[in-house]
Amino acid sequence: MTETRNIGDTLLKVDNISLSFGGVKAITGVSLEIREREICAIIGPNGAGKTSMLNVINGFYHPQEGTITFGGEVRRKMRPHLAAQGGIARTFQNVALFTGMSTLDNIMTGRNLKMKRNFLWQAINIGPARKEELEHREFVERIIDFLEIEAIRKTPVGRLPYGLQKRVELGRALAAEPKLLLLDEPMAGMNVEEKEDMCRFILDTNDEFGTTIGLIEHDMGVVMDLSDHVVVLDHGEKIADGVPDVVRADQNVIDAYLGVAHE
Amino acid sequence: MEVLNAIFVLPFVDMFSEPIFFAEVVVGGLLTGVMYSLVALGFVLIFKASGVFNFAQGAMVLFAALTLVGLMEKGVPVWLALIIAAGVMVIVAVIIEKLVLRPLVNQPDIILFMATIGITFFLEGFGETVWGSDIHRLDVGIPDAPFEIGGMLLNEFDIWAAAIGAAMVGGLALFFRYTVIGRALRAVADDHQAALSVGIPLKTIWIVVWSVAGFVGLVAGIMWGTKSGVQFSLSLIALKALPVLILGGFTSIPGAIVGGLIIGVGEKVAEIYWGPLIGGAIENWFAYMLALVFLLFRPQGLFGEKIIERV
Numbered sequence: 122m123t124e125t126r127n128i129g130d131t132l133l134k135v136d137n138i139s140l141s142f143g144g145v146k147a148i149t150g151v152s153l154e155i156r157e158r159e160i161c162a163i164i165g166p167n168g169a170g171k172t173s174m175l176n177v178i179n180g181f182y183h184p185q186e187g188t189i190t191f192g193g194e195v196r197r198k199m200r201p202h203l204a205a206q207g208g209i210a211r212t213f214q215n216v217a218l219f220t221g222m223s224t225l226d227n228i229m230t231g232r233n234l235k236m237k238r239n240f241l242w243q244a245i246n247i248g249p250a251r252k253e254e255l256e257h258r259e260f261v262e263r264i265i266d267f268l269e270i271e272a273i274r275k276t277p278v279g280r281l282p283y284g285l286q287k288r289v290e291l292g293r294a295l296a297a298e299p300k301l302l303l304l305d306e307p308m309a310g311m312n313v314e315e316k317e318d319m320c321r322f323i324l325d326t327n328d329e330f331g332t333t334i335g336l337i338e339h340d341m342g343v344v345m346d347l348s349d350h351v352v353v354l355d356h357g358e359k360i361a362d363g364v365p366d367v368v369r370a371d372q373n374v375i376d377a378y379l380g381v382a383h384e
Numbered sequence: 385m386e387v388l389n390a391i392f393v394l395p396f397v398d399m400f401s402e403p404i405f406f407a408e409v410v411v412g413g414l415l416t417g418v419m420y421s422l423v424a425l426g427f428v429l430i431f432k433a434s435g436v437f438n439f440a441q442g443a444m445v446l447f448a449a450l451t452l453v454g455l456m457e458k459g460v461p462v463w464l465a466l467i468i469a470a471g472v473m474v475i476v477a478v479i480i481e482k483l484v485l486r487p488l489v490n491q492p493d494i495i496l497f498m499a500t501i502g503i504t505f506f507l508e509g510f511g512e513t514v515w516g517s518d519i520h521r522l523d524v525g526i527p528d529a530p531f532e533i534g535g536m537l538l539n540e541f542d543i544w545a546a547a548i549g550a551a552m553v554g555g556l557a558l559f560f561r562y563t564v565i566g567r568a569l570r571a572v573a574d575d576h577q578a579a580l581s582v583g584i585p586l587k588t589i590w591i592v593v594w595s596v597a598g599f600v601g602l603v604a605g606i607m608w609g610t611k612s613g614v615q616f617s618l619s620l621i622a623l624k625a626l627p628v629l630i631l632g633g634f635t636s637i638p639g640a641i642v643g644g645l646i647i648g649v650g651e652k653v654a655e656i657y658w659g660p661l662i663g664g665a666i667e668n669w670f671a672y673m674l675a676l677v678f679l680l681f682r683p684q685g686l687f688g689e690k691i692i693e694r695v
Contacts, residue, residue, distance in 0.1 A: 179581065205583030217581070219574035222567075230571045234583040236564055244565045254564070293582060 128349065129157030131190075132333050133178065133301055138187035140173055147173040148184070148357045155301065155350075160327055160334045162344045165354035166377055171337045172214060174354065175303050178335070179211050180204040192300065206234055208300035212290045212307060214337075220279035224289050227278055228264060231296025232257040264292050267329075268322060284315035291322060295332075302326070304336040308343055316340070320347060341378075345369060353377065395657035408536040409652050415542040417648020418549040419611075422604040423621055424628040424640040425553060426597040431634045432573045433593040434485070435493060439500040442622020443507035444598055448473055449605030449614045453522045454515035462524050466602075473598025474591075476507075481590045489586075508619055517616065522609040545607045552603060556596070557637050569593060573635070627675035633685025642686060647671045 133155040140148040148170045155161045163171050176182040178189065180199035188195050191207060210231070219227050236253060265271055268288050273281060278289050287307060294302055307323065308316045320343060326332050338344045344351060345365040353361040353368060355377040361368050368374055399406045423445060430438040451472050455465040484499050528541040560566040572579045572589045580586060608618055628647050632639025655667040678685065 181577070181580075201577075201580035202583045202585045205581060211581050213578065213581075217575045217578035219571045219578065221574055222570055226567055226570075230567060230579070230582050230584070233564070233568060244559065244563055250564070297582060 128159045131155070132157045132192060133335070134190040135174075135178065136188045136190065138174075138177060138184045138189070140170075140177060140182055140184040146357055148177070148354075150187075151354065151357070151359045152187075153352045153359065153362065155333060155335050157333055158327070158331050159349040160323070160336065160347055162348035162351045163335065163337050163354060164339070164341070164344055164351060168356070169354040169377075170357040171354055172305055173357075175211065175305055175335070175337060178204075178301075179209055179303060205297065208297075209303065210294035210297040210299035210301075211303035212287070212294050212305055214305040214309065216283070216286045216290050218278045218286055218290055218293070221277060223275050224270060224278055224281075224292075225261065225265070225274050227289055228261045228292045228296045229257065231293040232261060234297060261292075261296055264295050267295075267325070268292050284311050284318075287311070287315075287319065288322070291319075291326075295326065295330075298330075300333060302332050302334045304334065306337050306339060308338060308340055316343065323347060341369075390661055391658070398657060404535040407534075408538075409656050410649055411536060411538065412542075413649035413652035414645055415539075415546050415648070416652065417645035418546040418641075419604070419607050419644075420621075420624055420628050420647055421553065421641045421644025422549045422600060422607065423625040424632065424644055425556070425637065426600040426604065427622075427625055427629055428632075428634065428637055428640045429556070429593055429597045429600065432637075433569050434496075434590055435573070436485075436496045436500060437493070437634075438597070439497060439622070440503040440507060441597065441601060441625070442619040443504040443511075444473070444476070444601035445605045445608070445621065446614075446616070446619040447476070447507045447511045448598060448602035449522065449609040449618060450511040450515045450520070452524075452602065452606065453520040453609065453614045456522075456524075457520065466524075469602055470599055473602055474595045477591050477594030477598055480594055481587060485590055486587070504619070508616070512616070520609075520614040522606065522614050524606055524610065526610065528610075541610065548603065549607070552600065553637065553641055556600075560637065565589075565592065624671065627671040629685070630675040630678050631685055633687045636685065636687035639685055639687035647674065650674060 131154045135151065135153045138148055138151050139146070151170070151174065153161075153163075163174060165171050173182060177184050180201040180203060183198055189199070190196075191209070219230065222230075235257060265274060268291065270285065270288055270292065273285060273289075278286055281289065291304070291307065294304075304323070308319050311319065323334060323336070324347065327334055336347070338347075348365060351361070351363065351365050351368045352359060353371070353374050355373075360373040360377060361371045363371075423441065426441040426444065427438060430436055430441070448469055452465050452469040455468055456462065460468070480503060484503060485496070488496055488499055526541055526544045528539065530537055530539050532538070560570060568579070568584045568589055569592070571582070571584055572586060576586065579589075604621075605614070605618065608621060612618075624647075628640060628643040630643075631646055632641070632643025651667045651670040654670045655664070659666045
């Protein structure tokens with residue numbers, strides 16, 4: 122599969138990142154690269170620093186050391202909404218949707234940065250502002266079709282089952298037409314059927330829109346099927362990096378997941 | 385037996401025997417209720433968008449009214465004074481965001497609540513330092529003459545106040561529902577982190593919300609100020625908004641309206657028909673009793689979102 126897709130140059134380069142909270146080290150000297158159009162998985166046992174890594178890339182956390190290069194530009198300190206402007210969209214481990222709003226409105230918020238009209242226009246809903254809203258609405262409807270959630274378009278997302286909420290969250294991230302899509306455990310807490318659907322959507326997104334995807338996942342089976350490239354973290358350090366088959370056979374990885382026999 | 389009769393029968397007999405007087409009481413209550421709603425609305429806006437219970441809303445009402453009245457006393461024409469006062473409320477919003485909200489971001493709610501108490505004292509003190517502590521008479525030119533309709537004696541000013549309040553509430557509801565900024569505001573209210581991740585700048589949103597709450601405060605200040613003069617006690621009407629919020633729910637704009645109306649009518653009717661039984665002055669505490677009952681049976685209010693915790 123990998124051979125048939127044209128994976129491009131490095132899109133995101135994380136170089137020697139260290140992050141600590143007070144005295145607790147979350148990440149120690151981790152470097153990794155995500156290349157254009159690939160699906161890169163970051164895996165590791167609980168507390169390995171996977172979500173911290175995502176939060177660093179996305180600008181929620183500011184690492185004490187290291188640099189991040191995104192799309193050829195080095196950035197030292199990043200704010201989340203600036204990351205979003207730069208083309209990084211994400212989903213959250215514990216779904217973070219706007220629960221009081223409809224599916225449609227939730228996904229529309231993903232278009233927020235694509236809206237060109239200035240602030241004062243945005244405060245009303247007539248004339249050019251209305252026209253623009255309708256254009257974005259069209260795009261959002263395409264995403265809704267793509268994710269097969271037409272039936273719940275007007276439902277407040279707080280009432281949806283968990284699996285569908287995750288799908289809406291993916292839709293919101295896609296609405297931003299991101300260069301890099303970060304998924305934090307997109308399959309957590311799902312049943313087999315929902316997992317299969319989600320896998321399909323992730324692969325289709327990658328195929329159809331050529332979106333680069335970085336994902337965190339626990340389910341090893343899923344990871345091995347989906348990704349072009351796997352990074353394994355353990356206790357905040359990188360212990361393996363490579364194609365799925367190589368990583369699967371790596372002794373360090375097996376030890377980290379299964380534990381090492383003590384002498 | 386006589387007591388029960390006086391509580392459960394006689395008041396209703398009075399209501400039905402003099403329906404026009406009863407209607408007058410109800411309408412009077414509704415009109416006062418709109419004014420309560422206006423104050424409560426300021427709370428709801430800020431609570432919705434930032435999850436902060438803004439104790440300073442009352443002080444903002446006072447401050448806005450003081451600024452307006454102060455400018456007018458200096459000879460500034462009404463329309464210009466209104467624009468300047470609105471501008472001052474935007475500046476207040478920017479300063480609060482920069483000096484109070486931003487440094488305290490991610491702190492527990494109670495800390496932010498305490499901070500708004502601090503803002504209350506500052507605004508009250510600062511307002512008095514600049515404009516003095518006398519009672520100012522405010523007249524922005526809204527007609528104020530009593531007139532009769534269908535046998536009821538009403539006040540023209542109250543009708544205006546109700547109309548302006550209703551327009552404001554309707555406008556805000558549309559703004560929240562149908563505009564990009566409104567949607568961003570609702571998004572921020574639901575989940576800060578997620579809002580940031582789709583690129584909604586929290587900073588701007590907070591300034592917008594506090595400014596709008598400032599405008600609402602200004603309008604409420606004009607209404608109450610015209611009625612009872614602009615004075616220190618204006619900031620105490622914030623306390624009257626509390627039962628309104630408990631009734632309507634802290635997150636609901638329609639709730640603030642309906643809550644205000646219920647409280648307005650409730651306290652007037654209670655005062656007139658049941659007040660004499662215990663020597664009057666029910667009006668001052670009736671709202672709080674009603675709120676207490678609501679807290680026991682429906683803590684989320686009439687329209688508030690039901691609090692469901694998933695475990």
